[in-house]
Amino acid sequence: MVEIKTAEELNKKYLREGMWPTIFCNGCGHGVVLEYTFWALEELGWDMDKTVFSSGIGCSSRLPGYINADGLHTTHGRAIAFATGIKAANPDLNLIIFTGDGDCAGIGGNHFIHAARRNIDMTVIMINNFIYGMTGGQLAPTAPLNSIATTAPYGNIEPPFDICNLAKSLGANYVARWTVNHPYQPIKSVKDALSKKGFSLVEFLAPCPTAFGRRNKLGDIKKHWQWYEDNTILIEDYERIMNYGSEKEKEEVKNKFPIGVFQDWEKPGFFEQYEKLVNRLIEKDVKKPIKTKAVVRK
Amino acid sequence: MVIYKRNPNLIKKVLGNKIQFLLGDMACVYGGIISGVSFFGGYPITPASEVAEGMARLLPRVGGTYIQMEDEIGSIAAVIGAAWGGSKSMTATSGPGFSLMMENYGYAVMTETPCVIVNVQRTGPSTGQPTLGAQGDMMQARWGTHGDLEAIALAPSTVQECLDFTIEAFNLSEKYRNPACVMTDGEIGHLRERIVIPDENELELIDRVEAKIDKNKYVPFTNSQTRKNCKIPDFATFGTGYRTYVTGLTHNEKGFPATDKQKDHERLVKRITSKISDDAEKLVSVEELNLDDSDVVFVTYGASARPAESAMDIARKKGLKVGLLRLKIVWPFPEKIITKLAKDVNKIIVPEMNLGQIYHPIKEAACGNCEVISAPKIGGEMHLPIELLKYLGGEI
Amino acid sequence: MIQVKEDWCKGCDLCIEKCPLNALEQSEHLNKRGVKPPQLKKINDCNYCRLCELICPDLAITVIKDKNKKIEEKKSLLRPVGGRK
Numbered sequence: 001m002v003e004i005k006t007a008e009e010l011n012k013k014y015l016r017e018g019m020w021p022t023i024f025c026n027g028c029g030h031g032v033v034l035e036y037t038f039w040a041l042e043e044l045g046w047d048m049d050k051t052v053f054s055s056g057i058g059c060s061s062r063l064p065g066y067i068n069a070d071g072l073h074t075t076h077g078r079a080i081a082f083a084t085g086i087k088a089a090n091p092d093l094n095l096i097i098f099t100g101d102g103d104c105a106g107i108g109g110n111h112f113i114h115a116a117r118r119n120i121d122m123t124v125i126m127i128n129n130f131i132y133g134m135t136g137g138q139l140a141p142t143a144p145l146n147s148i149a150t151t152a153p154y155g156n157i158e159p160p161f162d163i164c165n166l167a168k169s170l171g172a173n174y175v176a177r178w179t180v181n182h183p184y185q186p187i188k189s190v191k192d193a194l195s196k197k198g199f200s201l202v203e204f205l206a207p208c209p210t211a212f213g214r215r216n217k218l219g220d221i222k223k224h225w226q227w228y229e230d231n232t233i234l235i236e237d238y239e240r241i242m243n244y245g246s247e248k249e250k251e252e253v254k255n256k257f258p259i260g261v262f263q264d265w266e267k268p269g270f271f272e273q274y275e276k277l278v279n280r281l282i283e284k285d286v287k288k289p290i291k292t293k294a295v296v297r298k
Numbered sequence: 299m300v301i302y303k304r305n306p307n308l309i310k311k312v313l314g315n316k317i318q319f320l321l322g323d324m325a326c327v328y329g330g331i332i333s334g335v336s337f338f339g340g341y342p343i344t345p346a347s348e349v350a351e352g353m354a355r356l357l358p359r360v361g362g363t364y365i366q367m368e369d370e371i372g373s374i375a376a377v378i379g380a381a382w383g384g385s386k387s388m389t390a391t392s393g394p395g396f397s398l399m400m401e402n403y404g405y406a407v408m409t410e411t412p413c414v415i416v417n418v419q420r421t422g423p424s425t426g427q428p429t430l431g432a433q434g435d436m437m438q439a440r441w442g443t444h445g446d447l448e449a450i451a452l453a454p455s456t457v458q459e460c461l462d463f464t465i466e467a468f469n470l471s472e473k474y475r476n477p478a479c480v481m482t483d484g485e486i487g488h489l490r491e492r493i494v495i496p497d498e499n500e501l502e503l504i505d506r507v508e509a510k511i512d513k514n515k516y517v518p519f520t521n522s523q524t525r526k527n528c529k530i531p532d533f534a535t536f537g538t539g540y541r542t543y544v545t546g547l548t549h550n551e552k553g554f555p556a557t558d559k560q561k562d563h564e565r566l567v568k569r570i571t572s573k574i575s576d577d578a579e580k581l582v583s584v585e586e587l588n589l590d591d592s593d594v595v596f597v598t599y600g601a602s603a604r605p606a607e608s609a610m611d612i613a614r615k616k617g618l619k620v621g622l623l624r625l626k627i628v629w630p631f632p633e634k635i636i637t638k639l640a641k642d643v644n645k646i647i648v649p650e651m652n653l654g655q656i657y658h659p660i661k662e663a664a665c666g667n668c669e670v671i672s673a674p675k676i677g678g679e680m681h682l683p684i685e686l687l688k689y690l691g692g693e694i
Numbered sequence: 695m696i697q698v699k700e701d702w703c704k705g706c707d708l709c710i711e712k713c714p715l716n717a718l719e720q721s722e723h724l725n726k727r728g729v730k731p732p733q734l735k736k737i738n739d740c741n742y743c744r745l746c747e748l749i750c751p752d753l754a755i756t757v758i759k760d761k762n763k764k765i766e767e768k769k770s771l772l773r774p775v776g777g778r779k
Contacts (some may be wrong), residue, residue, distance in 0.1 A: 007699070007747045007756045016543075019554070020702060021752055026729075027706040031751030039748070049539040054379075065543060065554065070536040072382060073545035074375065075405050081372040085379025085387070086536060088337050088363040090301055093383065093537050111375075114368040183748035222711050274363065281359050282308075 007035075014038045014048070016068045023062060027221035029206025032180040033127055034063050036095070039183075040190035051094045054083040056103035059134045059208075060127040062100045077108030080115045083122055091271050094192070095122040101142040102132045105161045112163075116199045118270040123193050123200045126163060129208035137211035148215045164203055168263045173198035175263040179205045179228045189261065198269040205232065205257065222286040235260035302336035302361050302385060306498045312359045316495050322457045322487040326416050326480065327352035328495065329464025330388050333503060336362040337380035337387040339373040341395065342672070344428040345484040346418040349390035370395035374402040374415070381545065385533040386468060390416040392484075394425065396435055397442070399567040403477060404647045405546045406445035407570065410475040410519070410531065412506060414467045417479055418487040420530075421678050430678025431484025433600055433651040439479045440629050446567055448574040450581070451629040453600035457491040463626070469504040470581070474574055475530050481628070483651065485601045485680060509534040518542045519566070520551040529573040574630060583626040584635060592621030594645045594690060597636070597660055601623040601680060602649045609686035618690060628656065633663040638662035647689050649673040649681050696746070696771055698731050702727035702754040705729025709755055718746060758773045 011020070024030050041051075048069045055061035057076040064071035074082045083095050104112050104126045115122065131149055132138040133263055139149040141161040148155060167175045174196045178186040186204070193200035207213060213224040238258040241249050304349065313328055320328070325351050330338070338357055340350035350366065357364045362385075366374040373389045380387040396417050406413055419438070421432040435442075439451040450470050452463045463480055471478035509516055509532040511523055518540070522528040534540035543553040548563045550556040557563075574581070587610065589595065596606040603624045613620040621640060625632065636659075640646065646668055648657040657672040664670050673689050675681050696718075702726060709732050710718045717738035720730045732755065734740065740757075749756045 006758065007750075007753050011753055015753075021704070021754075024751065026704045026753060027708070031753070032749060035748065035751070035753060049541070050537055052536050068541060070534075070541050071543040072379065073543070073547070075401055075546060078371065078375045078402065081367065081375035082379035084365065084372075085337065085339065085376030085381075086383040088339075088365060088376065089380040089383025089385040089387070090299070090535075090537055108595070110368050111372055125403075173673075181749075183745065187748075221706050221708070225708065225711075274358075278358050278361060282361065 003195075010038050010042060014068055015066055016043070022066060024059065025208075025210045027207065027209040027224070028059070029129065029180045029204070030060055030063065030127060032058075033204050034056050034066065036180075036186050036190055037125065038185065039187045040194060043187075043191050044194060046094060046194075050092060051096065052086055053084075053096050053098065054079045054086065055098040056100070056108060057134075058103050058132070059129075060100035060101060070114065071094060073259040077103050078111060079103065079109060080111040080122075080124065084115060084120055087122065087271065089118060091121075091275075094194075097122060097124045099124060099126050100133075100236050101126065101128040101130065101140045101163075105141045105163050113166070113170060116167050116172045116201070119173065119198045119267055121197055121269045121271060123190075123202070125190070126201065127204045127206050128163075128203055129206050129212055131208055131212040133208050133211045135169070137215060141183070147212075150215075164201065164262050167199075167201045172201055172263065172266060173265060173267060173269075174200035174261075175200075176201070176261045177203040177205065177257075177259045179259060180207070181225060181229050181234055192261075192264070196266070197272075198267060205259070216228065231255075232257045232259045234258070234264065242270075279284065302363075303335040305360070308360055312356055313495060316497075318493055318495070318661075319490055320457060320493050321348060322460050322482060322489050322491075323348035323418065324352045325457045325460035325493055326390065326464045326482070328493075329461040330414070330468070331356055331362075332461075332496070332501065333465050334386050335376065335388055335468075335611075336385040338362070338364050338375035339367045339380070339387070339389055340364075341367055341370050341373050341391065343370075343392045343395050344362060344377060345420060345487050346390045346392045346416065348487070349416055349418070350650060359481040369479070370398040371402065374399040374406075374413075377413045378402060378409075378411050381406075381413050382536050384537070386412075386472070388414040388416065388464075390418065390470075392418050392420050392428075393422045393435055396438065400438075400443040404445060404447065406477045407443070407447045408445075408546050409544050410570065411477065412468075412475050413477045414464065414471055415477060415479045416464070417481050419481060419483040421676065427678045429484065431487070431601060431651065431680075432676065432678065433481070433483055433602065434655070434676075436481065436628060436650075436652070436655045439481060446571060448476065448571045449629040450474065450476055450574065450627070451481050452626060453481045453628050454486060454539050454626075455600055455603045455624065457486065458488060458493045459626075460486065461493055461495075465501070465503070469502070472506045473504050474577075475506070475533065476574060481600065483601050484678070495500060507531045508532065509538075509540060511638070513540055516540055517551050518544075518553045519549060521569070529569050529576070578630045578632075579634070581627055582629050582632040582635060584632060585624040585626065586621075587624075589620040589623065589639070589642075590621075591619055592643055593619045594647065595621045595623055595639060595643050595646050596686070597623045597625070597639075598649050598654040599628050599656065600651075602651055605681040605683050605686060606649050609683040612683055613690060620690065621671070625656075631656075631659045631663070633659070636660055636663035637665060637667075640667040640670075643668055646670045647673050647686070649675070649686055651675055651680065695760055696732075696734055696740075697756045697758060698733065699754045699756075700725040700731045701727075702752045703727075703729065703731040703751065704752055705731070706751065707732070708749050708751070712745050712749050714743065715741065
């Protein structure tokens with residue numbers, strides 16, 4: 001059991017002096033995600049000299065600027081590709097990537113798909129507020145049907161993107177989705193994601209009262225946070241009701257977001273396999289590849 | 299897991315004999331491995347696929363990492379990330395891929411990251427003729443990305459130069475903390491010639507200057523704190539405990555975003571550009587043939603220099619006074635040499651495999667002191683010496 | 695008792711909303727940003743559950759255990775609730 005520290009002590013260890021308070025709006029969910037990450041890192045006890053944060057562009061990607069560790073603030077959507085390079089150069093470093101919904105599922109979709117497929121050893125924390133917040137409130141790929149944004153003033157007609165489903169089908173080692181309302185489950189989930197080898201994804205549904213909440217008439221900050229609590233349901237309950245529940249229960253639950261841990265298994269990561277290849281080549285100085293049969297289905 | 303360490307004996311064993319008959323693209327691979335490359339992120343594109351294939355075969359055998367990324371944008375992003383992780387890294391592409399890489403190329407300039415991009419040029423615009431060479435990206439290497447920056451670009455003419463210039467590109471990029479481009483083309487890239495691999499004691503390799511001072515005093519993006527009169531900051535790779543924050547936004551000296559004031563941006567961008575433009579005279583590398591008594595000079599670079607040299611020899615045999623000036627480092631552009639040359643000769647002819655790109659800086663540097671004529675040829679074929687002789691003005 | 699970094703508070707009132715024992719309220723004075731930071735009510739039942747400290751987006755509130763109050767405190771933040779394991 002680790003002795004719990006107070007928020008005061010956490011500040012001194014993990015925040016950059018003089019950078020706080022943040023640029024985030026009143027009632028924004030991003031500061032809470034950062035806090036959960038700090039508590040998870042505190043429980044793990046990692047060396048902050050060997051931890052590197054990478055991020056793209058947007059509100060969520062401003063988070064590494066506040067953390068007292070190496071940070072790489074890259075171009076829009078490419079945080080995962082840059083992080084692949086950092087890991088290739090020095091496989092001993094621990095990687096944490098903060099992206100947003102537009103950054104990861106929009107412009108950065110291709111890099112996300114291939115990093116998850118290769119099972120690169122990193123943790124992606126995607127903060128989903130259903131909108132492009134920093135540029136003023138444009139439509140995001142994850143926005144629910146009929147939501148309003150500045151570039152969809154008559155309502156969104158596109159079906160939303162479910163990134164957890166995509167990560168699950170690519171075989172990522174750990175996939176989970178949480179809201180920011182209740183602290184204990186996300187902190188444990190982030191700790192599990194960080195300590196697992198291979199590709200881990202933790203999606204956070206965070207409120208954006210300034211851009212999303214205001215335009216979609218979700219009320220003030222308290223009502224907006226309550227909206228997330230009312231419209232999400234744990235994946236176990238969701239599956240139980242959809243399989244065995246009555247018609248009335250199914251009707252209530254059908255349109256809620258399922259949250260929880262979707263996938264949790266261990267498959268070997270890319271750099272483990274690569275190291276085996278290099279050792280085999282250097283020891284035996286093999287010039288031609290050894291004859292193997294191609295594996296068609298895993 | 300093991301971190302790469304350059305081992306000259308292993309490199310020598312993996313590369314093989316000292317004298318070989320080698321493809322141009324493979325010579326770039328050999329140049330990279332000799333310099334100590336430990337990360338290559340690539341994507342297949344004709345005519346640069348052989349660089350990626352050669353790296354996939356040879357790099358794991360010396361302990362480096364090869365990843366075939368999902369596209370060119372991912373390749374250059376991974377290369378920049380690997381440079382911050384501590385490796386020497388490179389990528390190889392052609393025209394369409396080079397256009398895709400432009401955003402992150404500007405990111406590498408802004409964050410002062412060393413890396414090498416090999417551009418095996420092919421005809422353009424767009425898909426063009428994938429299997430034939432051209433020299434149509436020379437201006438793009440300088441001005442392709444948005445904003446104000448300085449570029450370093452080299453143009454090899456032979457397969458031996460592909461090897462030597464790749465090593466030189468690594469040295470320049472590590473010294474100036476700027477990306478460097480090696481602009482070969484489809485003709486040289488797919489040509490086989492005899493090369494000689496330099497011995498370890500003939501090589502001069504420059505590595506980045508790592509930061510070693512006290513962590514509380516270190517300032518990441520300012521003039522060097524250990525070398526006098528040097529605008530290039532000391533490099534603090536990730537994982538060494540310096541906890542740098544690197545961003546593409548306009549940043550202050552500590553690396554944090556500072557986008558509000560005009561003075562901050564001016565100071566940053568002027569330091570980044572002047573660290574190369576101040577050394578423009580040191581970064582001149584040309585080959586001069588028969589310039590002492592010439593009236594007409596071919597000023598050229600890369601693959602076009604080969605027919606120009608043949609044309610010069612034929613003309614000399616007929617008694618005409620023709621010379622050749624071959625640019626090895628094209629950007630930063632050697633203005634002072636061209637200005638001095640223009641005062642001594644009557645005519646400068648610029649043969650290029652494009653519709654006239656380096657012709658313009660040459661004409662500007664000549665300042666009207668002599669006549670400057672462009673000799674373009676597009677379509678994937680090199681100039682014939684007879685075609686170039688026609689430009690000597692009906693004197694044959 | 696709680697300690698509030700007044701200059702960091704942005705006045706979102708999430709701590710006041712989330713407290714399960716309704717032990718917090720808005721104070722009367724304004725901080726530098728022009729919002730009213732939280733304070734403990736005069737009569738309160740605070741049991742050091744730390745929800746206010748965990749939910750604050752600006753890390754502005756800290757819970758400090760009173761030495762004379764005898765209430766059992768939490769040993770670990772990671773008591774598993776929900777999830778597949």
